[in-house]
Each structure stands twice: as structure tokens, then as C-alpha cells.
Amino acid sequence: MGTISIEHGNNLYWLGRYTERVFTTLKALQETYDKMLDGGVGYQAYLGYFDLPDIYGDSKGFFRSFLFDKDNFSSVAYSLERAYDNGIVLREDISSDAFSFLQIAKDTLKGAKGSENTRFALLPLEDVLYGFWGCIADNIYDEETKNIIYCGKSTERLDLYLRMKYPYEEVHKEFERLCIRLGRVPKNTPYRYNTRFLSDLVEIIGEENEYDLRAGAAVASLERLFESA
Amino acid sequence: MNENVLRGSADFTEAIGNAKEINELLRRYGVKFGIYKNGVFKEQFFPFDPIPRVIDAKQFAAIEKGLIQRVDALNRFLYDIYHEKKIVKDGKIPEDFIYISSGYLAQCEGITPKNRIYSHISGIDLVQGKDGEWYILEDNLRIPSGASYPLIARELTRIASPEAFRSNNIVDNRNYPDLLRETMDYVNCGGVRAILTPGRYNAAYFEHSYLAENTDSLLVRSDELFVENNMLWHKTYSGQKTRIGVLYRRISDEYLDPLTFLPESLIGIPNLMEAYRSGNVGIINAPGNGVADDKGIYYFVPKMIEYYLGEDPILRNAPTYLPFYKADMSYVLDNLDRLVIKDVAEAGGYGVVFGSDLDSEKLAGLKDMIMSQPRRFIAQDVIDFVDLPTLDEGQTVMRKADLRAFVLSGKTTRVWASGLTRFSRNPDSFVVNSSQGGGFKDTWVRSQ
Numbered sequence: 001m002g003t004i005s006i007e008h009g010n011n012l013y014w015l016g017r018y019t020e021r022v023f024t025t026l027k028a029l030q031e032t033y034d035k036m037l038d039g040g041v042g043y044q045a046y047l048g049y050f051d052l053p054d055i056y057g058d059s060k061g062f063f064r065s066f067l068f069d070k071d072n073f074s075s076v077a078y079s080l081e082r083a084y085d086n087g088i089v090l091r092e093d094i095s096s097d098a099f100s101f102l103q104i105a106k107d108t109l110k111g112a113k114g115s116e117n118t119r120f121a122l123l124p125l126e127d128v129l130y131g132f133w134g135c136i137a138d139n140i141y142d143e144e145t146k147n148i149i150y151c152g153k154s155t156e157r158l159d160l161y162l163r164m165k166y167p168y169e170e171v172h173k174e175f176e177r178l179c180i181r182l183g184r185v186p187k188n189t190p191y192r193y194n195t196r197f198l199s200d201l202v203e204i205i206g207e208e209n210e211y212d213l214r215a216g217a218a219v220a221s222l223e224r225l226f227e228s229a
Numbered sequence: 230m231n232e233n234v235l236r237g238s239a240d241f242t243e244a245i246g247n248a249k250e251i252n253e254l255l256r257r258y259g260v261k262f263g264i265y266k267n268g269v270f271k272e273q274f275f276p277f278d279p280i281p282r283v284i285d286a287k288q289f290a291a292i293e294k295g296l297i298q299r300v301d302a303l304n305r306f307l308y309d310i311y312h313e314k315k316i317v318k319d320g321k322i323p324e325d326f327i328y329i330s331s332g333y334l335a336q337c338e339g340i341t342p343k344n345r346i347y348s349h350i351s352g353i354d355l356v357q358g359k360d361g362e363w364y365i366l367e368d369n370l371r372i373p374s375g376a377s378y379p380l381i382a383r384e385l386t387r388i389a390s391p392e393a394f395r396s397n398n399i400v401d402n403r404n405y406p407d408l409l410r411e412t413m414d415y416v417n418c419g420g421v422r423a424i425l426t427p428g429r430y431n432a433a434y435f436e437h438s439y440l441a442e443n444t445d446s447l448l449v450r451s452d453e454l455f456v457e458n459n460m461l462w463h464k465t466y467s468g469q470k471t472r473i474g475v476l477y478r479r480i481s482d483e484y485l486d487p488l489t490f491l492p493e494s495l496i497g498i499p500n501l502m503e504a505y506r507s508g509n510v511g512i513i514n515a516p517g518n519g520v521a522d523d524k525g526i527y528y529f530v531p532k533m534i535e536y537y538l539g540e541d542p543i544l545r546n547a548p549t550y551l552p553f554y555k556a557d558m559s560y561v562l563d564n565l566d567r568l569v570i571k572d573v574a575e576a577g578g579y580g581v582v583f584g585s586d587l588d589s590e591k592l593a594g595l596k597d598m599i600m601s602q603p604r605r606f607i608a609q610d611v612i613d614f615v616d617l618p619t620l621d622e623g624q625t626v627m628r629k630a631d632l633r634a635f636v637l638s639g640k641t642t643r644v645w646a647s648g649l650t651r652f653s654r655n656p657d658s659f660v661v662n663s664s665q666g667g668g669f670k671d672t673w674v675r676s677q
Contacts, residue, residue: 003447005463006453
């Protein structure tokens, strides 16, 4: 419709963030689990990236909580509920088809909880999320609407990459993608970037040299990227 | 031919076999309604029964004619009541029934909505008696909901049972969004279309968002709107504004404008009524319609048809008694145990009491209440309306069902060739409302 209220703008941005958080959390947990198969680092390393205390007792408790516990703010289940909450008030913007993928994602996650092979049962969740993003790309004609969701998505992915100190190439690639999206946000809207914090990010992520030492500062700037100047 | 016998029955059975899958898909699309139980909001699935109600072309043509007549008369009545009140002056309706009605809004006196349409979307509840006759049970002229359910169900049933549609000449009902859009555009005062919702926690939120999606309308809440220069605007996130030309509000009259109705209300759009009165925005349905769908006024609708249109009513009311009239009062008191009593102030299946369910003590209590507040109640004969075949855990059982028909008034008055058939899931119940645990069916109208 090309007329976005403050509330809808907020919902669009957080829909992008939370849906992406479901995906990136899922991927990161799978990677952590995979490393642990060979006796590598434990789940504590994952907690360390996010400065979270170990209250889980063992890896089984950790994975169950981070996948399925809706009260754990860092879990896949929590993020999916929040994605759904944002999606349900955006039906007319994102389409019923896109919204239905969030319900399918919830059902898939619920089904995996009772499965004997959780990791295997979670594989379709990735497909569902790709389906969701396909609908977003295809069904939303208003570029401004779509771009807000994508800004949320990119911000979320970059946040995780920085926190987990992903290889520089990947961080840089994601940052470039975010910059393209930021460039499309009209002036005087809530998702117009704050020049100061964007400059900080350019300075930190623009140079490969010791970027990881300043990743924490980059996360802080990213958090304030949409603050009004 | 029995109305529920269809050609292509093999594939019709196939649709029944897919009941679980269709319901699963409806759930995925968020076809739910919200209810509050003990103060806690719960989203509840609205169970769909894939065995449709089928109405043949001839029968539908008669219903259609009767509904158009009824809604046209009701629109004339609303104009009259908020202007000259001829029908009261001519003694056809006692003024008590107008001014005591909680739906009558003095604030709407003298307002003439664009094209003189008050009830743009009317939800008329009917039942079919076992004698084949259709009876009107209720007129819903404020914010009737329910069209979206058969609309989305049809989409899925066509996939589940293509042969049933190929073989049975069923009128496609997927034109509802077009009808609604045309209805909105006919009273658009210049600007975009918008649907006003109370928000996600409203019982009918699915419908609000689904209709917004399918009519290409903005879905808005009152805090996103404001009136400036006597026009209604939508605030955008960039600080700009977009003019709203027609507002399909899904919010009660009293919450529309705190400066006109409830000053203590935190919701609503200040000065909306002034913009409306000035003809700068269309409001669908018009505020003040409650005076015409009051259960007490229902009794007088056949008289309205005669008065305004000079015609005999095509569709009958359920036989109704008004304790307000002495003769009716004695009849009601003498026959209370076989009548259904309705509190005119209640809706959604609440405030409905079957005399046959009450013991002598409760009957006596009800009699006292009727005698002390005669205007508060109406009494009706219990219509033994038809049961429809319904699936219940794989078995076909018979359940009571009504029909909510949707009548859209724009350039012409049209009846949507479909409707929401609600059924009781309780074998002993006549109450079909979703809030009381009922389910729904699609309504198939045959073209020949």
C-alpha cells in the first residue's frame, strides 16, 4: 500500500530480525552440536559468545532449552513466537501465504521436540524458513516494506556473526549487504541509519586487520544503528 | 431432490475424507478466533465441517429477493429514524422502542451518510424450518463478521474436491473481496480504503486482516489515525499522512470518537464524527445502526417493509412476542415453558434462555423479570429448524445449523451467493455461535 505506520514499521523490522534469529540460532546450535561430536569445544563456548551463564547442567539440557524453551529469550522457540507475534499483525503486508509459513515453522519445531532424532527432525525447519523468505520476496510488491524486513534480517545476521566472531569474509559480505539495504531506506524514517554508528561500523568492519578484537564495539554500534541523530 | 444430495458424490466423499487436512490448512492460515476466558486471551480454532450446506438456485433466488427487500427497508428505516421519524409519527413503531434502545445514538441525529446507505454490510441470520420455510432470526447491521471463513474454506475445498465443483454447478463465492471493495468505493469520500481493527486480541482479528489483504485496504488501529482539517488521515512512519476516504470499522460505535461518545475512552479518533458528518469520510457501517438490529426492533421489520416499500415481506420472522404489548405479555407468561426468551441487550448467543430448560422456580423468577422489565425481553416460538449432516469423529451426525447471509449495499443491494453456516457441535443444542463452541460450514449456492 506504500503507507507504513510507525507500529507496522516496527513489526516489519522485528519480523525480519526474529525470523532470521530463528534461522541463525538453529544453524549455530547445529554447528556447536556437530563440533561436540568430535569431542571439540563444548556448549559453554556458545554461551560465552553471548555472555550467558551456564545453568543447564549438561549439553542435553542446554540444547533442549536453546531449541524448545519458550521462556529462554535466546532459544529458537522464543524467537519463533516473537516472529509469529509480529507476523500475525502484518498479514495484509506480507500475505497469508508468508504468514502460514510461520505457523508451519511452529508446528515443525513442536514436532521435533518429541522426535527421537531431534537434529534430523529439525532439518525441514530450514526449508520452511526458506519458504517464508521466498514468499516475502515474491508476494510483497512494496519495496519499502520489503526493505524494512530485510534490514531487520541483515542486522540480525550481522549481529550473530560479530558476536560469534565469524570469519572476516563472511562478516564483510553481510555488512555490505546491510549497507545496500540501508541505502534504500528513505530519509526521515525510523530505519534510516544513524551516520555516526554506521561510520563506526565502516571503520571496524572495513578493515580485516584485527577486526575480531573490536567485534564487541561493532556489536554496540550495530545496536544503536537506528537511533535518531 | 434433497438439498444435500449432490452429483459427483464420489468426489464429495473425497472432500469429507480430507476434513483433517483442510482443518490443518485452515489452522496454518491462522483461521482462528479469540476468546477471553477468566480474563485470559486464548486463540481458538474455528472447526470447519467440509459437508456444505447446499442451496439450490430457485431457493436462493427467493432468499436473495427477500434479503434485498429487508435490507433496503432497514436502510430506509435508519435514514428515517435519524431524520424525520415518520414511522414513529405514523404510529407504526412505538417510540419507546427507538429511544430506549442502546443502539439509538442521539449523536447521529441529522447525519446523512454518503448515498444514504447506513448498513453497507448486513449479516442476516436465518434458519430453515423443517417445513422448508426460511425464517429470519436476527439482523446484524453493526459489524457482522464471518464472511472470511467460508471464503478461505472454499479455496481449500475446491482443491480437496474438484469433482464436486465440476459436477454440481456451484456459484463461485470468491468474489466477496470484489463486492466489498465496490461497496467501500461507492461511499469513498476521497482517499484510500482502510479497515479499522481493535487489534490482534479481538475475536475477529483473522477476518480483519484477511479482508484487508484481499481488498487491498490498509489495516489500521485508531492510534494510527487522526483528523486534521476535518479529514481523516493515516500517520505514516515517515511523518507524512495519507487520507482515508472510507473506513470499514470493526470496532463498536462507542469507541469511534471519544469527543462524541465516551470521553473516558483511551481509544478512538477524536473528531472522526465531525469529519463523517461533513461528508469527508465514509464509515462502514454507519454509527447508530444498532437501533435497527435491536432484538426488540426485529419484531417491526415486516411492518417497515410494508411501510417504506409498500410490499409484503418475502421472508418471515420467527414468530415473536413483545411483552411490551399486553396481549403478548399474557401469552408469554402463559407459555413461557415452550418459548425461547432473549435479552435484547445481549448478543453472541448469550442471554438466550429456553423455557423448557428451566425448573418451576427459575420460570417464576424469569416471569418476574419479564413483568418488571417488559422492554428488555422478546419471546419467540422455538423453531424446529433443520439439522444438517455434519462430521463428528469420522461419523456423519445431524446437527442444528443456521445461516448468516451477507448483504452488501452499494450502488445496488446484492446478496453474496454463499454465507456462513454455523452449526452446533452439541447434539442437544440450538445455539450455534462460535463463542459457544460451534463450528462452521461453507454454503454452496447452485447456479441451476
